[in-house]
Amino acid sequence: MSGGMDSALCAAIAKRDGYRIAALHLSYAQRTESKERECFEKLADHFGVVKKLIVDIDYLSKIGGSSLTDNNIEVARADLQNSGIPSSYVPFRNANMLAIATSWAEAIGAPAIYIGAIQEDSSGYPDTRKVFIDAFQLAVTAGTKPETNIIIYTPIIDLAKSEIVTMGLGLGVPFGLTWSCYKSCEPACGQCDSCMLRLRGFAAAGIEDPIRYR
């Protein structure tokens, strides 16, 4: 649960599905961490999570290769026409997230992992696609104890941002408590890839985004 819209919606879906929630928050020295952390805590309270685990994976900033974690790379202005891999790509980030989540799930006996990956064409991250999640599921099944049966759910993977807004409103997701901007300063920049996707989503859903923009 990052503090963003997608994982907030996943938490709401997991609750609707009848689960109690153990919320994993990953800090990876990204520029947005302080704001994301604040939103994570508020969302965790909102959803009444029964366990929280905050894991510092700042090795991703040592590994670099992404504008989100490497201070030598500028956060690119939104270029949603660009079909290549965006500069905010952190190599294989979701595998790191899912490996940690699986370790924790096996340790506490959780039967399911909800991840808010979305494979919207414009994002272009290879590790948000269903083909990756399916492969990782095989690794989870093969790499845990025989009696462990953890299922990875990607309930929003095929949703457009506008559908995330609409479904979230239906499930009572407090979008005013979420943060999407790649920069940490408030108000949100409104210019980075993530702000553009968010704003476009609210516009397409015909709903006003409750957070403030520059």
Place this chain on the structure above:
Amino acid sequence: MSGGMDSALCAAIAKRDGYRIAALHLSYAQRTESKERECFEKLADHFGVVKKLIVDIDYLSKIGGSSLTDNNIEVARADLQNSGIPSSYVPFRNANMLAIATSWAEAIGAPAIYIGAIQEDSSGYPDTRKVFIDAFQLAVTAGTKPETNIIIYTPIIDLAKSEIVTMGLGLGVPFGLTWSCYKSCEPACGQCDSCMLRLRGFAAAGIEDPIRYR
């Protein structure tokens, strides 16, 4: 490269295969860390590695569930007859290792990952088996950039410990610089699962282990 025999042999094999070595060392707050780290540094010098990355994954100790990382669980005396999962099992540890290795490999353009997993029957860790590595390879292929083609090699996965000793001697692995004991104190305890496997391996190879035991 942990500081143990298996990853030391993998490094020797990677060198023999013509690769320059970027060595990843993972510290996960295990009892053995100080001794393993010392051995890692000596082995890295020995093999002339061109890059080193040390990543602290002490979240595995927060997650717990293993005697290696959870100080509330006693390190079990060797019980190699026991066919179950040993108490030193860290849930899904190798997936965490491979996820970090893959992120780093993609960032630096490394074409191969060598991992010293061995699926010797007596170890019983689900994430050391070939079926797990094969599944993880699919996740790596699916979850990295299209132009990235990282191959995971498990050159010793089917070897018995005695074969690791024999092959290592043939490739000049300095076993005196390696550490296997689950406890951190020198000399090695000679009683934990890992010491027992090591001693049994040297005995079966008809070679004397160069390190000291209690």
